[in-house]
Amino acid sequence: MTAAFGTGGEPLLRWSYVRDNYDGVIWEALKEHLVLSFTPVLLGLAIALPLGLACARWRRLYPPVLAATSILYAIPAIGLFVVFVAFTGLTYTTVVVPLALYTLSVLVPSVVDGLRSVPEHVRQSAVAMGFGPLRRLVQVELPIALPVLMGGLRVATVANISLVSVGALIGIGGLGQLMVTGMKWPGGAYPTPIVVAIALIVVLALLADLLLLLVQRFLMPWERARRSRRPAEVTR
Numbered sequence: 001m002t003a004a005f006g007t008g009g010e011p012l013l014r015w016s017y018v019r020d021n022y023d024g025v026i027w028e029a030l031k032e033h034l035v036l037s038f039t040p041v042l043l044g045l046a047i048a049l050p051l052g053l054a055c056a057r058w059r060r061l062y063p064p065v066l067a068a069t070s071i072l073y074a075i076p077a078i079g080l081f082v083v084f085v086a087f088t089g090l091t092y093t094t095v096v097v098p099l100a101l102y103t104l105s106v107l108v109p110s111v112v113d114g115l116r117s118v119p120e121h122v123r124q125s126a127v128a129m130g131f132g133p134l135r136r137l138v139q140v141e142l143p144i145a146l147p148v149l150m151g152g153l154r155v156a157t158v159a160n161i162s163l164v165s166v167g168a169l170i171g172i173g174g175l176g177q178l179m180v181t182g183m184k185w186p187g188g189a190y191p192t193p194i195v196v197a198i199a200l201i202v203v204l205a206l207l208a209d210l211l212l213l214l215v216q217r218f219l220m221p222w223e224r225a226r227r228s229r230r231p232a233e234v235t236r
Contacts, residue, residue, distance in 0.1 A: 011191070011192070012191045012192070012195050013191070013192050013195050013196070014192045017192045017193070017196075018192070018196060025178070025181075026178070026196060026200075029174050029175050029177050029178055029197075030174070030175060030200060030204075032172075032173075032174040032177075033161070033164055033165075033173075033174025033175045033176075033200075033201070033204065034174075034204075035092065035174075036092060036095050036096065036099070036164045036167065036172070036173075036174050037157070037160050037161045037164050037174070037204070037208075038157070038160075038208075039092075039096050039100075040095075040096050040097075040099035040100040040102075040103060040160055041100075041103055041153070041156055041157050041160055043096065043097075043100040043103075044099075044100040044101075044102075044103030044104055044107050044156065045103070045107055045153065047100070047104060048103070048104055048107035048108045048110075048111055049111060051065060051104070051108055051111075052107070052108050052109075052110070052111025052112045052115070053111065053115070053137075055108065055111075055112050056111070056112050056115040056116060062112060065108060066108065066109065069101075069104040069105040069108055070105055072101045072102065072104070072105065073102055073105035077098065077099075077102070077163055077166040077167075078166055078169055078170075080098040080101075081094055081095060081098060081166070081167060081169070081170050082170065084097060084098060085170060090170065090171050090172060091172075092172065094167075094170065094172060095164065095167040095172050095173070099160050099163055099164065102156075102159070102160070102163065103156040103159075103160065106152045106155050106156040106159070107149075107152050107153065107156055109152065110148055110149050110151065110152025110153070111145070111149055111152075113148050114142075114144075114145025114146070114147070114148035114149045114152075115141055115145050117144065117145060117148055118140070118141045118144045118145060122140060122144065123136065123140070123141070126139075126140045143219075143220070146216065146219060146220060147216070147220070150212060150213075150215070150216040150219075153212060154209050154212045154213070157208050157209070157212060158205045158208065158209055161201060161204055161205045161208060162201065162205065164176065165179065165197070165201065168180045175197040175200050175201055176197065178193040178194065178196055178197035179193065179194045179197045179198075181193045182194035182197075
């Protein structure tokens, strides 16, 4: 069974290929894509949180940090992968570390902007109630900054899911490997692996964004309570 036809009379999607490879080639590529997508985000978040806190605390630190992360993001992914190959070889590290560095350009500003969005009178109230710096950060500032932080995390995650595919050009790219397979198919381009890879990347990005949105709602129960009160207030 085939889907719409592409150039040269070759179908864009042959279901026989999916059926024969979904529990082997496709599944292995998807698992690798998941690891290479989410590991850099977690690593980037672990770096961005303390770095963003420092930038919010010492404002003069923020401009050079922002400039450095922006310059890193401007470097083409394939170029950075090739540079890392010389040090880490053809391993996951070659892709994970550069992608983690890319996330900093989104996550660090999100942390800083989120913390700066906390009203000063809220901080002063927490101090007046006897909150120490750590307790004030954990129980007051971070919860208020959470929407901005989660917004940055969602952007970084979706961007990473897309960028991972570039790693296929050096042999490590998850679903990107299916694209390379389709382009290098004996006898000419074979669209089916490419279409399968694109479809799975889009679905994965949508599911990841939805999951992070649900996590945000779970971590912010007061927002759910406020929304539930609005219909009652309108009725009155």
